[in-house]
Amino acid sequence: MEAMVKHNLFTGYNIEESDPVSVSHLQFADDTLLLGVKSWANVRALRVVLVLFETMSGLKVNFNKSMLVGVNIPDSWLSEVASALCCKVGKIPFLYLGLPIGGDSGRMILWEPVLARLKNRLFGWEIRFLSFGGLLVLLKSVLTSILVYALSFFKAP
Structure with missing residues (x-):
């Protein structure tokens, strides 16, 4: 994820407008929270990262437990993206x-x-x-x- 952000392939979520800090992912043990702006480029980059992770580590992402949550994003767009990423759409709070x-x-x-x-x-x-x-x-x-x-x-x- 860091490499994707560094090479401008994935755009994280900016905190603070005056002195922005970009957050793209949070991890603890085997739990990962990925944060990004609404764009198809981010969706494609996310799919690439997940496939690379599975290939390099030999582990599998459990898409049955994965969910996509959007803030102020239309449900139709979330459904399309969830279908592309093979996960389900979640609701706030989660x-x-x-x-x-x-x-x-x-x-x-x-x-x-x-x-x-x-x-x-x-x-x-x-x-x-x-x-x-x-x-x-x-x-x-x-x-x-x-x-x-x-x-x-x-x-x-």
């Missing part, structure tokens, strides 16, 4: 690294995935086998880390 991206953090609906993760963790534990002290340690370490992670990005409603 989850990236367990956090909802693209919504209003002041609205309760954005926090539902975080609350669902907390509930899933609670119901997955066999509480009857834990002492009261063990339960407190588990609650403080696991549940607190989920909340701290979410609150490090968003202001609480």
